[in-house]
Amino acid sequence: MRGLGIMMICLHNFIHNIFYIRECEFAFYPSMVEKISSIHSIGSWDAFSLFFSFWGWYGIVAFMFFSGYGLVLKYEHRGAPLHFWPYLKRNYVKLMLLMFIPWVLCFQTVPNPCTILILQLTYTINFFMPQSIIPGVFWYFGLTLQFYILYMFLYHHRSNRWLWWVSVVVTAVALVFALLPPTNLHIGLRNNSPFWLPLFLLGVWFARGGNESRLMRLVEDHRWLSCLMLFCLWGCSTVVRVLWVFSPLLFLVLLIALFHTRKEKEKDKEVKTSGIILVVWGWVQRCLVFLGRISPGIFVCHPVVRMYANKAFLAGYYLPLITLVYVAVVIIAAMAYTPLYKKSLPRVLKWLKLD
Secondary structure, eight states, X not given: OHHHHHHHHHHHHHHTTTSSSOOOSSSOOHHHHHXXXXXXXXXXXXXXXXXXXXXXXXXXXXXXXXXXXXXXXXXXXXXXXXXXXXXHHHHHHHHHHHHXXXXXXXXXXXXXXHHHXXXXXXXXXXXXXXXXXXXXXXXXXXXXXXXXXXXXXXXXXXXXXXXXXXXXXXXXXXXXXXXXXXXXXXXXXXXXXXXXXXXXXXXXXXXXXXXXXXXXXXXXXXXXXXXXXXXXXXXXXXXXHHHHTTHHHHXXXXXXXXXXXXGGGHHHHHHHOOSHHHHHHHXXXXXXXXXXXXXXXXXXXXXXXXXXXXXXXXXXXXHHHHHHHHHHHHHHHHHHXXXXXXXXXXXXXXXXXXX
């Protein structure tokens, strides 16, 4: 899930800057949907660009899910202590260490640079100036820190009723905003945690036993039918205003249905894996697992590489070739950056006495 999600994000954040149809990520724009419906014929490259420009941003939902899932595994399953200030400082340092070098490389002369500098280094810029975040994709760091803070409440209140009621209320409010014309308030809320909470809370629920629920057993027993139904529902929800607010959740459930397998079924899966299609699918999964492992590096390195890819596009170079080189360079950079980050983090935390 991480591997697929990060490649969707990587391609989306490059292509949506140069393709004439953009996404409906922070608000629903009927004009963009009308542009899609007005297409009568399209070439293979334009279809590729359309998918990643308009739908590629949905890859981010996997990481919102895993934020909640990972916190439960660490602090509830493994019994790690959770004390407010050490917990907050530790997670702030983790985010800052991952972000800092690529962020410095992307930082340029902008109006009120000191203000933006302070707000972005404190991860409060999402509240005040979300449109000024540099690079724009780093809005996710502020969102993640908000999730970490919200989890402290969920850590002490573990009833699933909190998860469901908060999700229902938030979704209802988000639906009202989605049915209204886009506003700065709506976009501002979507640059922060409120309307993304159902994805985070689904990760918490999943780690607390939802993976073994009747619903998941039903999905796994009818995996391909479930995937087909969820794909159709998700596709419709991305272009229908009244359903748009549900589209991130539908895509997340689609990913879970596609990739999740209970432990007791792993051996059966190995035995049944035969035939060219399943062999190819196995190789695809291995590649995605590898990309998932270096996903932190891909996330922070791709905005830096994108700057040069954009310049190459403006210079008139062949776009498919630019895209191929862009992806290759991002992966190579991430292969170097991710191990460096993972080796540095324990040392920095130890030096700051936060380990």
